[in-house]
Amino acid sequence: MVAAMAADRLPALNAQGDRFTVSGLSSGAYMAVQVAVAHSARVAGVGVFAGGPYYCVGINAARIERPCMEGDPGADGSIRDAERLAGIRLIDSTENLRRMRAWLLAGEVDTKVVPSVVRSSSEFFAHYNKAGTQFKVEPGLAHGLPTPSQGVACNTSDTPFLNRCGVDRVGEMLSALHPGISAGTASQGRVLEFAQAEFVPTWRRWWSMSSMASAGYAYIPAQCEKGVRCVVHVALHGCRQGATQIKQVFVRDAGYNGWAAAHDTIVLYPQVQPSQATMVSWWQPFNPNGCWDWWGYTGTDYAVKTGVQVKAIIAMVDRLAQSR
Numbered sequence: 001m002v003a004a005m006a007a008d009r010l011p012a013l014n015a016q017g018d019r020f021t022v023s024g025l026s027s028g029a030y031m032a033v034q035v036a037v038a039h040s041a042r043v044a045g046v047g048v049f050a051g052g053p054y055y056c057v058g059i060n061a062a063r064i065e066r067p068c069m070e071g072d073p074g075a076d077g078s079i080r081d082a083e084r085l086a087g088i089r090l091i092d093s094t095e096n097l098r099r100m101r102a103w104l105l106a107g108e109v110d111t112k113v114v115p116s117v118v119r120s121s122s123e124f125f126a127h128y129n130k131a132g133t134q135f136k137v138e139p140g141l142a143h144g145l146p147t148p149s150q151g152v153a154c155n156t157s158d159t160p161f162l163n164r165c166g167v168d169r170v171g172e173m174l175s176a177l178h179p180g181i182s183a184g185t186a187s188q189g190r191v192l193e194f195a196q197a198e199f200v201p202t203w204r205r206w207w208s209m210s211s212m213a214s215a216g217y218a219y220i221p222a223q224c225e226k227g228v229r230c231v232v233h234v235a236l237h238g239c240r241q242g243a244t245q246i247k248q249v250f251v252r253d254a255g256y257n258g259w260a261a262a263h264d265t266i267v268l269y270p271q272v273q274p275s276q277a278t279m280v281s282w283w284q285p286f287n288p289n290g291c292w293d294w295w296g297y298t299g300t301d302y303a304v305k306t307g308v309q310v311k312a313i314i315a316m317v318d319r320l321a322q323s324r
Helices: 027-038 076-087 094-099 115-128 169-177 202-206 249-253 256-262 308-321
Strands: 016-025 043-049 101-107 133-138 145-147 162-164 189-195 215-221 231-236 265-269
Touching (some): 016 027, 016 308, 027 043, 043 115, 043 169, 076 115, 101 115, 101 169, 145 169, 169 256, 256 265
Antiparallel strands (some): 215 265
């Protein structure tokens, strides 16, 4: 069994934060790509479930649905933008992408983020590392994360966006991003609820201008608190999938924790929450569905190192990597 704790400070566990991996579903997948490209010197691999290519929207929000969710954006524009942003040092050198592993999955019947969009994301990573890029289309899968037995029917696009497809694609993805990592016998761990406020600049926190939730979560295998130097994987939920909307369902049932316990891996589950301007808080970001920012609601730097959500995620990884 996994025990939950009250919100606390994210601990320093001497984890391997210099080379971590990241994945996500839907808006979390777009954010995972942004983190991977912006910090490619540190990210060893990225997993994409129903997500599009890097900086697909750019600064033109009219591109959100078409081409970036329901069209065929291709990879060329994303490649040009990545090269340009690396050239002015807003992201790490794209040369790092030549050693990055990428694993991408599209749902065959997904009408929210259609397969051609995910294929464009795979083309982006394959441009730099073709041998290290895997792209698959899951038969019968709608918009959601496929699981062996949790959630709604495989062909359903509905909360909690975990889909019973009889397959363990999360485990497959993690194994692909961590080649050679050996499985142990450990199966115990805990879900830690921690305060995210310290990872958001004070002024943004006071004015609620980041959409970051007050609490995040981490799954910590027992051995990672007993001296084993564990690796880190960042798992990013999708829209309407954060804990403020579905509690800890994604954290507990998405399929990461069992694999992590057996492979000396800490899983970090950062959280965003819905936000929307009102008459008395007109400045708040327009994010009614609790999505990660992949189109610019927190600012035009959302996809580079200075983006508030990207910085918060990296700061959390850095904390886990600090010495005890």
